[in-house]
Amino acid sequence: MSLLDLTVRNVKRNFRLYSIYLFSMIIGVIIHFTFSALMFNGDVLDTLSNRQNFKNGVTIASVVIFLFIILFILYANSFFMRQRKKEFGMYLLLGLSERQITLMVFYETLFIGAISLVTGILLGGLLSKLFGMLLMNLMQYDQVISLSFPIQAIGSTVGLFLLLAFIISVQSLVMVRRVQLVELFHAKEKMEKPIKPSSLLAILAIILLVSAFIVISRGIESAMWQDHATVSMIVVAVGIIGGTYLFFRQFAGWLLQVIARRKKYHEGNTVLWTSSLRFQVRGNTLNLTFISLFSAAIILLTCFVTINYKVQFEATGRNLPNDIAFESLDAATNGKLDSLIGASAHAVKDHRTLIALTAEQTTDKEVTFDNSDYYLPGLLLVAEKDYNDMVDYRGHGDRRVDLQAREAVSLSQGTDVENRYSAGNLPKVGVQTNSTAATATEFELVERRDYALLGWSTDPLTSMDKKPAVLVISDEAYQELRENATAKSFEIYAIEDAKNAEALSKEVHAIVSQTEGAYYSSFADVYSVQIESSSLLLFASGFLALIATFALASVIYFKQLREATEEQRQYAILGKLGVNNREISSVIRKQLLFVFVPPLLLGVLHSWFIIKYSILDSVQDFPGLVNVVFGILGAYFLIYLLLYLSSTSLYYKIVTQKTA
Template identity: 50%
Template sequence: MSLIDLSWRNMKRNFRLYTIYFISMLVGVVIYFTFSGLMYNKDVVAAIQNKENYQTVILIASIIVFLFIVFFILYANSFFMKQRKKEFGMYLLYGMKERQVATMVFFETLFLSAFAVAGGILIGGLLSKFFGMVLMNLMHYNDDISFAFPLKAILSTILIFVLLIVIITIQSYFNVRRVQLVELFHAKEKMDKPFKFSFILAILSILLIAGSYYTITLSGHTELWSEHFNLVLIATTAALIIGTYLFFRQFSGWLLQKMSERKNYLFGNKMLWISSLRFSIRGNTINFTFNSLISAVVIFGVGFIAVDYAVKADVVKKEFPNHFVFSTPNENALTEVEEIMNDAHPILAHETITGIQTEKFTDRTPFYSYPEYYTEEFYLFPESQLNAIVDLRGVGDKVNMQENESILLTRGIDDPTKYSDLTITVLENQEFEVTEKIRYPLLSIPTNPGGDTGPQPSVLVISDEVFDSLKENNVLSSYEVYQIEDPNTSNEESRKIHKIITGTEGAYYSAYVDEYSTNTESSSLVLFSVAFFAVIALFALGSVIYFKQLREATEEKEHYAILRKMGVEDKELKKIIRKQLLFVFLPPLLLGLAHSWFLLYYTVIQVIQDLPSLTTIIFSVMGLYVLTYFIFYISSASIYYKIINEKNTR
């Protein structure tokens, strides 16, 4: 019998074990090809406005996805090899050489990889349409996405997994070389001993976690964080990590020990599942700690990015309320601009506003919290024109100015403020009393289709009477403000209009779509990528627990067989397994949720209080995470029972 025949027979004989490994590889191919397919999907690329930025982000994300997949599949292969130690030992005992065993494993990996790559590309291609539609929806685009199997994506997936096969083969070879024949006879003698737990260390774990939580609650504007940020951050992180480790190493063990000392310990099935858990605490501590901390990072990361995505969409609307606004060009240029707009995006409203430019102010700190974001010169506009723009936008409050009163218009980085003794002198001798500062950009931040921005015009609103008296002796600057239909997709029109307007030196230009496409596309890509990473991370974490429980189930077969002989029924065995696995899945999840909640509440929820959907977003992220973990728990319990029941069904 050749090694190829032996490899094929092994795969058919141990179908369940190979299926678990095959699914791991298949999921890896699906994830990578889906992501890679999005980078080359013609429909997606055509819809994206900032194509270079999109492909760069997707490329970086694909590399990160690949690294996740490498880690996950190598872990799965390591589990697979450990499950087959006895088998490899028998081959060596029968006279096969290590090189021959490694070659057999290579053929098995090759067979599985070929099926996984073929199936993964097919499934990934089908899923790429769905994920492409999700991405378009996040970007608020209405483009149709078709099923696609880009040749570049197929070739890169095959190349990546050929490289992975080589890495797996090398890993498998060293695993085979480490197999000792003596393990065939003493494999069952290596068992965890009951671990002694310290009450002091158990309490210390709670104190460290509680202390880190308390420090996080002070993260707003306290001197502790503002003056010693790096030191406090390191100390809080260290306390959280050490506290989490001790929680699983000491507190959970101490809790189980106390449960074993209770009078009702011998009643029901408590003794069976509690004693099993006490023996496995030592081996599970690292996994529990890692899963809990990574869960916290994943939930916090996705929650934070999801909120950032929602906030950015709202901020762009507020900061760039003018779909188009630019310096008034000559009559021919203005006609050409309006034709460009109407051809694709009919004009809904138009207003011309006129202002007076003042001299430059080098010191603007009395007026702005961040003066570097505003022009040094001020622009004076009459109240009637501000009120006209309020009508045009349908957003904002109209003003009514008295004599030399004035209102300062700012952007979101400046808080609204009322003044009682603030004055400003412009145009050499004209003094105004600044009564308040409000967030209402009359003239938005200057933009261009490439994504660059400039300082926002400093705008001062004054009364109509005073403006009329000043305009005769000063140079006036007029601006055209347009609202159009469906401004989100006006990128091409913005490029054309920008080219016309900026043909005049010093002209002002700002378009909502320039900032919208840059911010919305980038935030959508980040959210999409992070959510994708979260799915991979969650799948990997769940699988780590899953594989470990399968290994423990295989090792516990004989113990459960003894329980059966003692008269324990199947229904009771299932209860024992469910309770045992609940302790394995639930504590890391609950602690991860607690960690992430404190981080999100004190760094996001309390900071951003005016977003109605904030808590909905965060609870949705947590809910999806819990649901996925629950699926892993149910699946693990089912497979665990099948494995320990395997001998009795043969």
């Protein structure tokens, strides 16, 4: 019998085991081809305004996906090989060499890989169309995505699995050579020794976790993080990683020991599920620690990119509140621009002129504006009435101001926390409207407000540049300063379908930019860049999170499959002793519940504390984000629940197939 005949017989005889491995390979092909086909899809590329950014982002994501798939397939193969050690031992005993066994495994990999490639490419092509439609929907583009099988994607997928076939063969050879013949026959009969838990180390685990949570909950704006950032990061890292490890290594073992010392320990089936877990603590520590930390990373990544995506839509509008705004030029140029905008496909909804006084601030600008380097030189003084008229038009009535005498409000757009000063603690702002004036006019700053009257200056090619520094002053002060100040006018337009007005913006900008230093701002210049970037980030990260979740589920799945196979004999003995299948099912549910719940809870706690105090607290003025986070946590709980139910069902079927 040739090696090829032996390979075919092995596949037929162990079809259930091979089917698990085949399923893993097909999933790997689908994931890789789906993303690759999307990267080379002409419909997607033709739609994007920033094609190069898309290619760069997808290339980086594809490398990560490539590494994920290799690690995932190697893990699946490692499990596959461990399940066949006894079989390989028999082949060695019958005279087959290690090279022949490795060659047989290579044939099997090619056979399974060929089926995986054909199936995965066909399914991946369909999924790439669906994911392409999802990406267009995220970017709010009405582009039809056609079904395609790019030759570049097919080539890269075939290349990946030829590489995998070689790596798997090397891995198989190493695993066969590393184990002695006697060990091969007893590969499934090894039993972990129960560890002796320490109550002190169990307490230390809780102390480390609580310490990390306390430091995180202080917030990144606290003195602890501002003055001792390095120490804080070390405490958090050691607390989360070390605390999680000790939780499963010591606290879980200590808790099982406490349960074993209870008077009612031998009543019911407690002794059955706890005794098995005590022997698994040592072997499960690293896996459960990895699952907890990996779960936290998946949730954190998903929440971060989703929040970023949700914030971008509103943040773009906040940063660029005017569809088109530019500094008034001469009458002829203004007329030309007005005609250009009026004749475009974007109907004018509103046109108004804002007049501001130009000035220089004589006091520290950082007191008035956060990150003063982001602002254009000089200062614009806007009358209270003009400001209130604009916020009323925008529907932001809650942002009106009521100023008296020398009171002022700075529009420090982008500040993390708005600051309204108390009556006895008003900072002084020196303003000089005329360079020949002997003294500066002094205002009292009553509030530093996160609001944009005039948005960032923009360029159709380079997006955002800097923003004007605006100080809102009382009408009385404005009228008093107007006599000796230079005024500057700004033309502000509201147009239909502003987000798709890139072409119009380029034409208007070309005219305005002929006057050196003239202010220009357009919502369309930034919208496509910001939304495409955040949509691509969300899509790629969501794709990676999906793969990571699948990989995590596979780790749990393969481990439960292995443990169920190893415990088959013990459950067969329980069946002979009179324990019925219903009782066995109850034992399995409780045993796996102890394995599933702690990693899930720790993963959620780790991610929630970081999300709450590092992300949500800094975007409190964006509504609905907490619900988004709870939605993601709920989805993860649901996935975990389904994984738990399927694992208990699989575990039960394996351990009872000889006792039923």
